[in-house]
Amino acid sequence: MHTPIVVAPQGELAGVDTSAAVALIHRLLDRNPAVRSAARAEVLAAPHRVPPPVLSALSENLLAAGEPAEAAAWFYAAQVRARFDATRCTDPSAAAALGVLRERFGEPVNRWAFADPARVRRAGIRGVAWDRTAPHDYDHRWIALHGMGAFTGPGTGVSTPEHEWPGTAARVRAEYLAGLREVLREHFGG
DSSP states (O other), X not given: OOOOOOOOOOGGGGGOOOHHHHHHHHHHTOSSHHHHHHHHXXXXXXXXXXXXXXXXXXXXXXXXXXXXXXXXXXXXXXXXXXXXHHHHBSOGGGGHHHHHHIIIIIHHHHHHHTTSHHHHHHHHXXXXXXXXXXXXXXXXXXXXXXXXXXXXXXXXXXXXXXXXXXXXXXXXXXXXXXXXXXXXHHHHOO
């Protein structure tokens, strides 16, 4: 039998509260269609206020609701935001959260999107365009809770200096679009 070991984050990470995001994810994925629909409407009313894991769960919700194009755009927007959050996090091990999100939510979206190169291109560009224009009104430090520093470090200095963020965001978006072009070349030859 395994007994979970709970390690409370220290320093500024002690104040990172992801409970509302976790609850919203549960509602987005609830078995009850009315609960899922209400959660979807809540997220879509202010998507810039939720962290990337919520946008990833929204993509699954939208797929289940028969809206695959919307699902793909939101999943790719979530990927861009999660990459930005990982890049501005000073704990490189926190970037493992990107793989977890992709593993948990990516396959059904990508299966639909990669059936046609225009779908992938459109959804990826929409996700990046939304990220470029929408504010980031959520606690970007959520990702630091997924790194080893949350367990072993003092919980201070978890983010790069704020004055660097606009350049970091632009670089992440450019790299994402370059990666999209490369994937399109690899999978579709053009």
